[in-house]
Amino acid sequence: MRFQYDTIGERYAECTATAAFSAADTHTLHGALDALGGVRGLDALDLACGYGYNTRLLARGGARRTVGVDPCGERIARARAHEATKGRQDIEYHVAEAVGVAGLGPFDLATAAYPFNHATDRVSLHAVLRSVRTSLRPGGRLLAIVPNAGAFPRVDWSPYGVRILDRVPQGEAPLLKAHFLTDPPEPFEFREWSHADLAEAAVAAGFTTVGWQPNRTPPPDPVRDEVYWTAYRAWPISSLMTCTA
Template identity: 35%
Template sequence: MTDAADGRAAHPAHDDLQYDRIGGDYELAKLLPLTRFVERPSVLGLLADVRGRSVLDLACGTGVYSRHARRLGARRVLGVDISPKMVEVARATEEREALGVEYAVGDATELPRLGDFDVLLAAYLFNYADSAGTMELMARACARNLREGGQLRALVAHPDFDFGRSLPQRYGFSFRQAADPEHDGRIRVTAHTRPPVSFTAYLPSRRVYEEAFTGAGLRDCSWGPVQLSPDGVLEFGPEYWDDFAANPPWVLFRCVKGAGDGRG
């Protein structure tokens, strides 16, 4: 699989090359409480039934969940990310521990048809849509790469997150609104690793998501809560998670392409 997924040089339509600066340091964020006990079980829940199926992991980063999909029995996994540095790290991991995962550099706003995938996983991808038009491009790219009845499964920043009740730093992340006259939904996310890792994202509304994906030919768009692992409750106690439960920063978003019941 060539870079840009079709042999062309990838070029970002938004500031995702910020991840070239972060590189492998981003993996440190996977050790923080929110990622260990909320993000991870939530994404693994999205992958629970992928055995024997093909999975396209868009915005795969260093390939953490691409590798999980393969371990869970997916017959084919392709991870695509706009950051050459992130893909370089993912490929290096594949060389050390060969699982049969493919990787490519590509921009989700102009991704060509790479195949008819059963499941398209997108963890945080849509929070790099800086406008409704960008979201529409991403939605069309997703539709292009799903078979009829194939499912889009996404973890996204919660459109209704209350920045006036910012989460305590003990969870490992900070979320704040960034002043930007052109993009009133721009946010700054900091993972409190050592050293801290910060990046810019956006907070599209539910309407922007639903209009973009239904317009691209997907149906049954739905929202669902993320999962808090019982291990997190055991390790920290139930009261520790009260602020998270009252104002979760993430939510799950799902759609199905075209006709059929989506179960394949």
């Protein structure tokens, strides 16, 4: 599944930049970074960096070293091209799986948007968290946006940019089939690991603390008013997983 977004190209960048769920994820990550006192002077890693949006956020925040990692060469090429147009040379991008990041460190901070839900089995899930933990210095932090389990079929996320189509019992975690609601819609899949599964893997990897924070939403505006965001907060697509090495 690691190359499932390759054919989406620019429309994947479009959907994650404009969809409401992505706006909420970004707002949540901003708040968590602020709560840590920012990133100035830190060595920062961005897992599943895609086109580099969160990676650039870390660099602009004053990180001493900023590294973006993604398994898709096309996304990394686009991220590098973006930096070249801006004349930036302060971000490193690497084509790599999350299980291969340990050799790139050490880091003080790792951010991650939805990488763990692509682990197909428990062994793979534990290996990814172990690699992230190994890449962090003692006391380093992991801030990860992860999907919330159990909403489908009770909740329709279509107004927020994602539609879940089916849950297929398969292996150690159900496989969810979904669409990004671009025009036309683009299919993707992910595993429905529970928060308990993720916490178990983090503890086994050596993280000393594991916590959860609810998804935060941006201030209302004429397009997405408070009623809209109130409904989203009742059943958000994701939560923030926070871990300390």
